Amino acid sequence: MQRLSEAAVKQINEICDRHANDKTPLMMILSDIQKEYGYVPVDVQEIVSEKTGISVAEIYGVVTFYSFFSLKPKGKYIIGCCLGTACYVKGAQQIIDKFSEILGIAPGETTEDGLFTIDALRCIGACGIAPAVTINGTVYPKMEVSQVPKVIEEYRSKEA
């Protein structure tokens, strides 16, 4: 618990209080924490456990069940590569491999500078524009391997 700052503990307590009257508050609490902090580490889960009376084991189970939640900080830009059936047959594997190659990280990992995370997604429901990639909500339709370096550069230049 001492690993978290006092301010962070206070804020997590506030998030828990927000949903104190919900019948099943856990998903909402975790979702708010994920949105505000970008991840839900075990020491945060401990605080949620104390506030809600739900065991850390159960909270950890929920966090690791849904891919929306993350145990480690995610990058500023989350590259979601759809690997659903339609995207896959249209070459999505090559797209995600290219992202991995350029950024030097495997799917699910985050670059050292904290800028990019690659997520392998199952069908995102955009089969008409396969293979599809999303970056923080922006959709890149009919991606091609040759476009990948340009897309990454686009975000890097924003940070420069």
Place this chain on the structure above:
Amino acid sequence: MSLINIKIEGIPYQVESGITILEAARQCGYDIPSLCTFNHGQCSQGSCRVCLVEATGARGLVASCVYPVAEGMEIRISSPKAVKARRTSVELILSNHNKNCQQCAKNGNCELLHVAKLTGARENAFTGTKTPTTYDEVTPSIIRDTSKCILCGRCVARCQEAHGNGILGFENRGFSTIVGPAGNRSFADSPCLLCGQCVSVCPTGALMEKSEITKIDEAMAAGKHVIVQTAPAVRASLGEEFGMKVGTPVTGKMVAALKRLGFDKVYDTNFGADLTIMEEANELLARIKNGGTLPMITSCSPGWVNYAEYYYGDCVDHLSSCKSPHEMEGAILKSYYAEKNGIDPKDIFVVSIMPCTAKKYEKERPALTTNGLKDVDVVLTTRELGNLIKRSGINFAKLPDEEFDQDLVGTYTGAGVIFGVTGGVMEAALRTAYFALEGKEYGPVNFTEVRGFDGIKEATFVLAGKEIKIAVAHGMKNAKPIMDDIRAGKSPYTFIEIMCCPGGCINGGGQSYVRPALLPNEELDILDTYMAKRAAALYSEDERQTLRQSHNNPQIQQLYAEYLGEPNSHKAHELLHTTYVKDRVRFK
């Protein structure tokens, strides 16, 4: 409750409405192969599909553990379709199972192996990738081997039911799903109490105690003076290891077996329990007299001590500073006994037979030593003792009844015997406290108010004109509200007994497995009655004793007169008392 008409294999029966097909079938004399022996043929998940049957009114086959019976339902257990489906279900579970059954310590008690045999599951019917294995053997108590886990969730449910805020849960999803403490940590790095309740319910070898039998072999081979002591609860369960009815008291045969296993001395931990009462009752009276920390709480149960340290570190001053009985006995064996017999304490090797997995950890606590030597060297569970006896070719049922060694630390009273059941420590302490305060024995002997299996028991006694309110709790779920009150400074009690396992030591995590599927000679409701049956074995042994109060144990009196002086004397404190940790980290 209304009755309805069903047919099983074409034969009409009347059963209660609302129960599952599995339970109805059991009542009618059919054992559908299943992994649902956990709770009256009810399963919260219905995911293993081992108990599939045909039932009219249902589409396809139904899982009998979750599907309720209905009026006019016709059930087929033996139809070729159902038989084949059940076999396939088991084969699918086996496809992700580490099938080294000969080396598995659960062999003989494994429910998966049992249903595999019943359904005729074929070896390696399905092969393929297996979920990566976690093998955790860090703690001295429990081994978790996920290669044996079938994800039934019984351990998760038991941990939560017993202790409220359980530490086990499902993690990840799909093929990567495993059961373990958060983050797939070792039990050592999580706030696990090491009570072993999860081990008791695990149908396979995924959760096991860590065996220490070979350490005894080594000590005997090295020519040590090996002394064994047995906890009270063991005698109420050991018979089950040899096919006897649940709750058969086997004290005499147990002693006879131990004497044939090469131990130099066979003592009863009840002597240690009597000693504990002398120290604990006097500690309580001193706290009352001197305005010490109250309520005082018992400290015999290492699972409970773990819980207190993990969750109520600010309240550990409320725990009695007394070591647990087997640790006291070990300390006395390596001091008083050693001196009297002219043996170097370094050459004494103390083995405790306990109903408990947490005791394996307890003996490793740094504060439980005497002159730099561990008070107890090895702890075996009731089940391990069963294995040791079987290994040695002893026919347990044919053994005569024999007596514990009686010299120096051999006598015991009925008060020591009842330590093994919830309320027992309290009752034993009350018998001695009553004598100390009133100057005479409590007439009826028994304090029946503290008996039984209610989660929290309360009573008020007037001792020496003073009202004393006491409470007894078992299972940490029941300890929590009591501890919250103490923390808030509003606890009404003077003395509290807390035991970690529901029911106390008779239901400890090291006791014989109660597996209805493997106990065809027990009643259907054995899971509801086994605790009471084992408790009855202890209470009846108490009744048979001529001495029933710890302070009347002649060798205890002699020990104080010759060696310790008074209860809670300086020497007694050195040997028999311990300390607790206030700031134990829950998640490392």
